[in-house]
Amino acid sequence: MRRAGCFFALAAGLLLRPAAGGIPGTSWLLENRDGRSQAYSGIVRFGGCTGSFLKPAPGEVPPDAPAYVLTAGHCIRLSAANEVIVSEASNRFAATFGYFIDTQDQQVTFRSRRVVYSTMKGHDVAIVELDTTYGELIQRGYRPLEFATEPPQPDEPVLVTGIPSRDIPSDEVFLRQAACKLDGRATLVEHVWTFHDFYRHDCADIKGGSSGSPMLSARSGKILGVVNTTTLGNQFFGGGFDCYLNIPCEVRPEGPVVSRETSYAAPALGLEKCFRSDAVFDLNWPGCPLDQGAQLAFSGTLARTTRPHVEDASGPPHRVTWNTTLSGAAFSHYRYKTGPEASTDCRNPQGYGAPLNLADAPRIDQPAPETPGGYYLCVVAGSSPTPDATWQEPRHASFRHVRIDTTPPILQPLIRLDDEGGSYRLSFEFVPPELSSYEYQLGTPAETSCAGRQGYLTYRRVPVRIPKEREPLKLCIVAVDEPGNRTLPVEQLLDGVQVFAEGVINGASFRSGPLAPGSFASIFGLNFTDPSGVTVKLTDARGAHFEVPPVVASHGQMNLLLPAAAAWGPARLTVASSSGQSASTGVQLERVAPGLFTANSTGVGAAAATVVRVRADGSRTYAPAYQCGSPFQCTVAPIQVAFSSDQVYLELYGTGLRGAAAVRVRLNTLPVEVLYAGPETGVDGLDRVTIRIPNSLPVRGYVAVDLEADGRTANPVWLRLK
Numbered sequence: 001m002r003r004a005g006c007f008f009a010l011a012a013g014l015l016l017r018p019a020a021g022g023i024p025g026t027s028w029l030l031e032n033r034d035g036r037s038q039a040y041s042g043i044v045r046f047g048g049c050t051g052s053f054l055k056p057a058p059g060e061v062p063p064d065a066p067a068y069v070l071t072a073g074h075c076i077r078l079s080a081a082n083e084v085i086v087s088e089a090s091n092r093f094a095a096t097f098g099y100f101i102d103t104q105d106q107q108v109t110f111r112s113r114r115v116v117y118s119t120m121k122g123h124d125v126a127i128v129e130l131d132t133t134y135g136e137l138i139q140r141g142y143r144p145l146e147f148a149t150e151p152p153q154p155d156e157p158v159l160v161t162g163i164p165s166r167d168i169p170s171d172e173v174f175l176r177q178a179a180c181k182l183d184g185r186a187t188l189v190e191h192v193w194t195f196h197d198f199y200r201h202d203c204a205d206i207k208g209g210s211s212g213s214p215m216l217s218a219r220s221g222k223i224l225g226v227v228n229t230t231t232l233g234n235q236f237f238g239g240g241f242d243c244y245l246n247i248p249c250e251v252r253p254e255g256p257v258v259s260r261e262t263s264y265a266a267p268a269l270g271l272e273k274c275f276r277s278d279a280v281f282d283l284n285w286p287g288c289p290l291d292q293g294a295q296l297a298f299s300g301t302l303a304r305t306t307r308p309h310v311e312d313a314s315g316p317p318h319r320v321t322w323n324t325t326l327s328g329a330a331f332s333h334y335r336y337k338t339g340p341e342a343s344t345d346c347r348n349p350q351g352y353g354a355p356l357n358l359a360d361a362p363r364i365d366q367p368a369p370e371t372p373g374g375y376y377l378c379v380v381a382g383s384s385p386t387p388d389a390t391w392q393e394p395r396h397a398s399f400r401h402v403r404i405d406t407t408p409p410i411l412q413p414l415i416r417l418d419d420e421g422g423s424y425r426l427s428f429e430f431v432p433p434e435l436s437s438y439e440y441q442l443g444t445p446a447e448t449s450c451a452g453r454q455g456y457l458t459y460r461r462v463p464v465r466i467p468k469e470r471e472p473l474k475l476c477i478v479a480v481d482e483p484g485n486r487t488l489p490v491e492q493l494l495d496g497v498q499v500f501a502e503g504v505i506n507g508a509s510f511r512s513g514p515l516a517p518g519s520f521a522s523i524f525g526l527n528f529t530d531p532s533g534v535t536v537k538l539t540d541a542r543g544a545h546f547e548v549p550p551v552v553a554s555h556g557q558m559n560l561l562l563p564a565a566a567a568w569g570p571a572r573l574t575v576a577s578s579s580g581q582s583a584s585t586g587v588q589l590e591r592v593a594p595g596l597f598t599a600n601s602t603g604v605g606a607a608a609a610t611v612v613r614v615r616a617d618g619s620r621t622y623a624p625a626y627q628c629g630s631p632f633q634c635t636v637a638p639i640q641v642a643f644s645s646d647q648v649y650l651e652l653y654g655t656g657l658r659g660a661a662a663v664r665v666r667l668n669t670l671p672v673e674v675l676y677a678g679p680e681t682g683v684d685g686l687d688r689v690t691i692r693i694p695n696s697l698p699v700r701g702y703v704a705v706d707l708e709a710d711g712r713t714a715n716p717v718w719l720r721l722k
Contacts, residue, residue, distance in 0.1 A: 027164075027176045027177060027178035027203075027204045027205040028176060028177060028178075029101050029172065029174060029175070029176045030100055030101070030161070030174070030175045030176060030177055031100055031101060031102045032098075032100040032102065032103055033100070033102045033103055037100060037175070038141075038143055039143055039221060040143075040161050040175060040177070041097065041098070041141065041142045041143045042054075042097075042137075042142045042143045042144045042145050043099070043145070043161050043162070043163075043175060043213070043214065044069060044095040044096055044097050044099065045095070045096040045099045045163050046069060046071050046075060046093065046094070046095050046096075046128075046212055047075060047093055047094060048075070048165065048208070048209060048211075049071055049072060049075035049209065049210075049211045049212035049213075050071065050162035050163045050209065050210060050211065050212045050213040050214075050227070051069040051070060051071035051075070051095055051128070051212050052069060052070045052071070052144075052145045052212075052214040052223060053067065053068075053069055053095075053097070053137060053142055053143075053144045053145065054068045054069065054070050054127075054144055054145060054146075054147075055134075055144035055145065055146045055279075056068060056147075056272060056275035056279050056281070057272070057275050057276075057277060057278075057279040058146075058272075061134050061279045062134070062135070062278055062279060063133060063134060063135025063136075063138070064133050064134075064135060065133065065134040065135070065278060065279040065280060066113075066129045066130075066133065066134065066279075066280060066281070067110070067129070067130040067132050067133055067134045067136070067137050068116070068127055068128065068129055068130070068281065069095050069112075069127070069128045069130060070125070070126070070127055070145075070212075070214070070223070070226060070268070070271075071125075071126050071128065071211075071212030071226065072124050072125065072126060072211045072212040072226050072227065072228055072266065073118045073119050073120045073123065073124045073125050073126045074120055074124055074211060074228075075126060075211055075212045076093075076115055076118040076126045076128075077118075078120070079118070079119065079120045079121070080192070081120070081121065081192045081193055081194070081399065081400065081401070082121050082295060082298065082398045082399070083119065083120065083121065083293075084117075084118075084119045084121055084291050084292070084293030084295075085115055085117065085118040085119065085126075085293075086116075086117060086283060086292070086293055087114060087115075087116055087117075088114060088115045088118075089113070089114045090112055090113075090114055090115050091111045091112055091113065091131065092112065093111070093112035093115075093128060094109050094110070094111055094112070095109065095110050095111075095112070095128075095130055096108070096109045097109075097110075097137075097140070097142050099163055099174055099175050100174055100175050101172070101174040101175075104174075108140065110130045110131055110132045110137075111130070111131045112128050112129065112130060112131065113129045113130060113131045114128070114129050115127075115128050115129075116128065116129050116281045117274075117281065117283065117290060119290070119291060119293075120193050120195075121193075121291055121396075121398075122194060122195065122196045122291070122347075122396075123195065123196070123266055123290075123291070124193075124195055124226065124228045124229075124266045125226055125266050125268070125271070125290075126212075127271075127274075127281060129281070134279065145214055145216070145221075145222070145223050146222050146223065146272075147222060147223050147268055147269075147271055147272040148217055148220060148222035148223060148224050148268070148269065149222075149269075149272060151269055152182055152199075152217060152224050153182075154182065154184060155181045155182060155183070156181065156182045156217060156218075156219075156224070157179065157180075157181050157217075157218035157219065158179070158180060158181065158182055158201060158203070158215050158216060158217060158218055158224060159177055159178070159179055159215070159216045159217075159218050160177065160178050160180070160201075160203040160206065160210070160213055160214075160215050160216075160227060160265075161175060161176075161177045161213060161214060161216060162175070162176070162209065162210045162212070162213025162214075162227060163175055163176070163209050163210075163213075164176065164205050164206070164207045164208065164209040164210045165207075165208055165209030166207045166208025166209055167207055167208070167233070167702060168205075168207070168209070168701065168702075169638075169701055169702065169720060172701060173209070176205065178203040178204040178205055178206075179203070179218065180201050180202050180203040180204070181201070182199050182200065182201055182224075183200045183201055183202065183262075184200050185197045185198060185199055185200060185267075186198060186200050186250040186251070186259075186264070187250065187251045188229070188248040188249065188250060188251070188264060189243045189248065189249055189251060189256060189341065189374060189401060190229055190243060190244075190245065190246075190247070190248035190249070191243070191244060191245045191304065192304055192401065194251075194376075194399065194401060195228065195229075195248075195264070195266065196347070197267060198225075198228060198264040198265060198266055198267065199215065199224065199225045199264060199265040199266075199267060200250075200259070200262055200263075200264055201215070201262075201263055201264070201265065202261060202262060202263065203215075203263060206227060206230040206232055206263040207230070207232065207233060210227050210230075211227055211228065211229075212226060212227060213226070213227040214226065214227075215227060215265040223268050224265070224267070224268060224269070225265030225266055225267050225268050226265055226266045226268060227263070227264075227265050228264050228265055228266045229246065229248045229263070229264050230246075230248075230262070230263035230264065231246075231247060231248065231258055231259060231260050231261065231262050231263070232261060232262075232263060234246065234247050234260075236411075236431065236434070237258055237260065238410050239407060239409065239410035239411075239434055239481075240305065240405060240407075240409070240410075240433040240434050240481050240482060240483070241410075241433070241434060242256060242258045243256055243258075243374070243403065244432075244433055248264065251341050251342060251374075252342065253342050253343075254342075255342060255373065256341070256374060270287070270288075270289040271289070271290070273285065273286070273287035273288050273289065274288035274289075274290055291396040292396070294330055294331075294392060294396075295328070295330075295331075295379075295381060295392055295396070295398045296326040296327060296328040296330075296331055296334060296358070296379060296381045296398060297326070297327050297328050298324055298325075298326065298379075298398065298400055299324070299325045299327065300322075300323040300324040300325050301323055302320070302321075302322060302323045302324065302368070302400065302402055303402075303482075303483065304401075304402065304403065304482070305402070305403045305404075305405050305433065305482050305483040306320050306368070306402060306403075306404065306405070306483045306484070307320070307404070307405065307406055307483050307484050307485065308320055308368065308369070308370040308404055308406065309370075310484060319367050319368075319370075320367070320368045320404075321365045321366060321367050321368055322338070322364045322365060322366055322367075322368055322377050322400070322402075323363075323364075323365060324363065324364045324365075324377060324400060325362055325363045325364075326358060326362050326363070326364070326379065326381075327358075327362065328358075328381070330381075330383070331358065331381035331382055331383055331392070332357065332358055332359070332382075332383055332384070333355045333356060333357055333358060333381065333382050333383070333384065333385055334355070334356055334358055334379055334380065334381040334382070335352040335353050335354065335355050335356065335379070335380055335381075335387070336352065336353060336356075336364060336377060336378060336379045336380075337351045337352045337353060337377075337378050338366070338375060338376065338377050338378070339351065339375065339376060340369075340373060340374070340375055340376075341373070341374035341375060341376055341401065342374075344375070344376045344378065346376055346378035346394070346397040346398075346399045347394055347395045347396075347397060348394065349394040352378070352380060352394075355382070355385055355386065355387065357385070358381075364377065364379075368402060368404065369404055370404070371404065372404045372405060372406050372407070373403070373404055374401060374402070374403045374404075375401070375402050375403075375404065376399050376400070376401055377399060377400040377401075377402075378397050378398070378399050379397060379398045379399070380392045380393075380394055380397045380398070381398075403483075404483075405481070405482075405483040405485065406485065407485060408481070408485045408486060408487055408488070409434040409435060409479055409480075409481045409485065409486075409487050410434055411431060411434045411435055411479070412479070412487060412490070413428065413435065413438065413477050413478070413479040413487055413490050414428060414429035414430075414431065414435060414479075415428055415477055415490065415492075416428065416429065417475075417492065417500075417526070417556075418555075418556055419526045419527060419528070419554075419555030419556035420555065421529075421555055422467065422468055423465050423466055423467045423468055424465070424466040424468070424494065424526070425463050425464070425465055425466075426440070426463060426464040426465075426466060426475070427463040427464070428459060428477075428479075430461075432482060433481055433482035433483075434479075434481050434482075435479045435481070436480060436481055436482045437458065437459065437479075437480045438458075438459040438477065438478065438479055438480065439456040439457060439458055439459065439477070439478045439480065439486075440456065440457055440459055440464070440475065440476060440477045440478070441455040441456045441457060441475075441476045442466065442470075442473050442474070442475055442476075443455070443473065443474055444472065444473065444474065445472055445473070445474045445493065445495075448473075448474040448476065450474070450476035450489035450490075450491050451489070455476075456476070456478065466494065468494075470494075471494050471495050471496070472493065472494065472495035473493075473494040473495070474491060474492075474493060474494070475491070475492045475493075475494055476489050476490070476491055477489065477490045477492070478490075494526065495581075496526075496527050496577065496579070496581035497525065497526065497527045497528070497534070497575055497576065497577045497581045497582060497583050498525045498526040498527065498583050499523060499524075499525040499573070499575055499583040499584065499585045500524050500525050501585075503523055503524040503525050503585065504521055504522070504523050504524075504573055504585055504587050505521065505522050505524070506519070506520075506521065506522075506593060506595035506603075506655065506656060506715075507519065507520030507521050507522045507559055507560070507595065507655055507685075508520060508595030508596055508597045508598075508603065508653075508654050508655045508656070508714075508715070509594075509595030509596060509603040509714060509715035510522065510595075510602060510603030510604075510715075511595065511603060511715060513588075513593065514587075514588040514589065514590040514593045515562060515587055515588070515589055515590070515593050515656065516562070516589065516590060516591060516592055516593040516594075516655075516656035516657075516658075516659060517562055517563060517564050517565065517566040517567075517568070517589055517591075518561075518562060518563070518564030518658065518659075518684075518685060519561075519562055519593065519595075519655040519656035519685055519687075520551075520559060520560070520561055520562075520655040520656075520685045520686075521559070521560045521561075521562055521587075522557060522558065522559050522560070523536070523557065523558045523560065523573065523575065524556060524557050525556060525575065525583065526555070526556060527555065527577070527581075528550075528553050528554065528555060528556065528557070528558050528575065529553060529554065529555050533578055534550070534553065534558075534575060534576065534577055534578075535547070535575070535576050536548040536549070536550060536558065536560060536573060536574070536575050536576075537573070537574045537576070538562065538563060538566060538571055538572070538573050538574075538587075539571060539572045539574070540566040540567040540569070540571045540589065541567045541568065541569030541570055541571060541589070542567045542569075544565075544566070544567065546563040546565070546566060548560050548561070548562065548563065548573070558575075561684055561685045562589075562685075566589055567589070568589050568590055568591055569588070569589060570586060570587075570588055570589075571586070571587050571588070571589050572584055572585070572586055572587070573585055573586075573587055591659045591660075591710075592656065592657060592659050592660045592709050592710045592712055593656040593657075593712065594654055594655075594656050594657035594660070594707060594708075594709040594712055594713070594714040595654050595655055595656055595657075595714055595715060596608075596652055596653070596654040596705075596707060596714045596715055596717045597653045597654060597655075598634075598715075598717055599624075599626035599628060599634035599635075600632050600633070600634050601632060602632070603715050604715065604717075605634065605635075605636075605717070605718060606625065606626035606634050606635055606636040606637075606717070606718055606719075607625050607626065607636075607650075607652060607705055607717035607718060607719055608625075608626065608653055608717075609624070609625040609626070609650050609651055609652045609653065609717070609719070610622055610623070610624060610625065610650070610651040611623045611624070611625050611639050611648065611649070611650060611651075612648070612649040612650070612651060612690075613646045613647075613648055613649075614646060614647045614648075614649070615645075615646055616645050616646070623637070624637060625637055625639060625650065625719055636702065636718050636719055636720040637720065638720045638721075638722045639693070639719060639720060639721050639722065640722050641693055641695055641697065641700075641721050641722065642695065642700065642721075642722065644695060647692070647695075648692075648693045648695070649675070649690055649691065649692055649693065650690070650691050650692075650693055650719070651688055651689070651690050652665075652688065652689040652690075652691070652705065652707070652717070653680065653686060653687070653688055653689075654686075654687050654688075654689065654707070654714060655685055655686060655687055656687070656709075657677065657687050657689070657707075657709040657714070658677075658678050658679045658687045660677065660709035660710045661710055662709070662710055663677035663689060663707065663708070663709045663710075664707070664708045664709075665689065665691050665705065665706070665707050665708075666705075666706045666708075667693070667697065667699055667703050667704070667705060667706075667719070667721075668699045668703050668704055669706075670697065670698075670699060672691045672692060672693060672694070672697070673691060673692045673694075674689060674690070674691055675690045675691065675692060676688065676689065676690040677689045677690075677709070689707065693721070697721070699721060700721050700722060701720065701721065702718055702719075702720055703718065703719045703720065703721050704716045704717075704718060705717045705718065705719060
């Protein structure tokens with residue numbers, strides 16, 4: 001069992017641009033009131049993404065030519081795996097020019113007229129016509145970007161210029177730039193999509209809002225690619241998380257690989273050939289590499305991930321098939337092939353079977369593979385019994401990707417069982433695709449078996465209330481992943497005082513693991529409030545017994561101050577009620593077990609810290625490093641560091657670190673000076689760490705504070721520096 005916390009998701013902080021230029025691996029805000037960034041004035045905020053005003057043809061562009069914006073296909077919509085959008089009228093998109101931090105009063109917005117092209121089939125690109133002309137935008141001073149017409153070098157230096165917005169302070173959501181180098185190419189699988197030969201890079205701050213940003217050659221300033229996806233900022237990896245939404249995996253001979261801290265861009269080479277000499281987009285123009293969308297439609301119930309054998313209402317488990325029905329009036333025949341993702345390229349004409357008549361055989365129902373892994377079904381279609389020029393080009397083949405998965409979820413069920421006095425409230429946390437659904441059952445301990453599948457009910461995402469008058473009860477819980485694999489059952493007895501498994505945690509970080517004598521701890525369980533009192537005892541590794549009076553107690557949680565005299569090593573905590581019921585659990589005591597307090601009292605989010613500002617005249621001011629709209633609804637408060645003659649110090653509060661011989665603190669991986677680390681005067685169990693934040697520290701925005709005490713890491717907490 002674990003406490004369901006409030007998650008405060010922040011990304012790595014943003015570093016300022018130094019006078020000499022960009023720091024590799026960081027991003028910086030662009031300014032343009034004096035025209036210094038005019039070369040990027042054609043980069044726009046496009047809805048929740050970024051886009052680029054295009055100069056689509058070399059030489060002079062007619063003033064009355066349409067104005068086009070290039071962005072990512074998924075910025076139009078999350079299309080089906082084979083969907084191609086061609087000339088779709090739409091005015092729902094807005095392109096805002098002048099999105100620099102110092103020209104907010106000069107922003108101008110134009111609506112879209114139509115989506116001339118968009119797809120996520122093997123690519124991720126969209127071209128949108130605005131409700132204005134090329135000439136009008138030029139007259140307003142916006143500078144269009146051109147396509148690069150030569151392939152980049154393998155380690156080409158590039159600039160990503162865009163408007164990331166997720167996990168960026170709202171007053172810094174403006175055009176910013178990051179510099180890095182290309183790191184080869186990769187074919188990706190992400191959810192249902194496959195992206196071929198995308199550029200790999202490690203430019204910083206690729207996050208929500210960056211999609212559609214141009215990747216520019218640092219040498220020529222021309223567009224090499226369009227920002228598409230990233231593995232930055234992901235909390236989960238492994239198991240079914242790999243290749244899921246926002247966790248793309250690279251298709252390699254050894255299998256799918258998630259390259260951490262890596263981002264990708266869709267190649268733009270050749271897109272200039274989709275525009276006529278008069279700068280008008282024409283999908284049929286000679287040399288245009290884009291898929292025209294002529295293909296058969298896929299339908300069927302095959303899921304993105306599945307087990308090789310599944311059960312349904314029809315009876316016992318049966319073998320999964322490709323279960324794909326093809327349809328469409330444009331073509332009369334088709335060919336197909338299947339194979340493992342690592343060795344099957346649908347674009348390769350080799351391996352396709354003999355032509356089949358669509359009217360006679362519209363369904364592909366051969367068994368799907370049984371061996372776990374990823375597989376493709378590839379289809380090309382044509383209008384004649386024999387492949388000829390009327391047939392779909394293999395490079396634009398349609399496909400379906402499936403992943404056979406027989407592995408149980410890599411996460412344990414995330415259960416929230418709240419003690420409400422007269423009843424319990426049962427609910428769960430979902431983390432798809434690994435924790436996609438839950439099943440549970442309740443019954444008397446003697447008659448209820450958690451083994452097998454009989455008796456389980458599906459949790460319908462409505463909390464279940466369990467009256468205490470039904471005790472004693474046995475609660476069985478199973479989590480199920482997207483393809484239907486199940487965890488081992490979790491058993492919990494509901495009968496008086498109970499301590500949850502791994503229910504004793506650090507009182508600051510709310511993490512399970514070792515605890516330190518003399519530190520705060522929290523216990524989670526059931527029925528901790530008793531009219532006659534609940535007692536807590538600790539037996540240490542030497543067999544010594546200690547009374548541990550609760551500092552705060554509620555039905556399901558107690559906060560404790562562990563005895564400072566307890567010996568290191570395995571210990572046991574026992575909770576007992578006046579009626580004689582008791583529950584105990586093992587804990588590990590160690591000299592150092594650091595945790596930092598947060599403003600939300602959840603172990604995540606804004607640091608529960610104090611900012612000490614020393615003025616030039618020696619006077620001091622004190623302010624919290626957080627701001628709260630209501631209890632447990634706290635965010636980081638901005639701390640002014642730059643352009644100040646003040647010296648800024650930060651006092652962090654935690655527990656379990658007073659015994660440490662060495663304490664180190666880093667702000668976004670940059671080490672800072674630790675002036676004090678030890679007990680806070682006047683409060684047993686509370687520790688304080690004082691650091692100095694130098695004015696020259698080149699980091700701004702949301703900043704992660706990482707503390708290490710004698711090699712043990714505390715929970716990261718967050719600041720915001722300005």
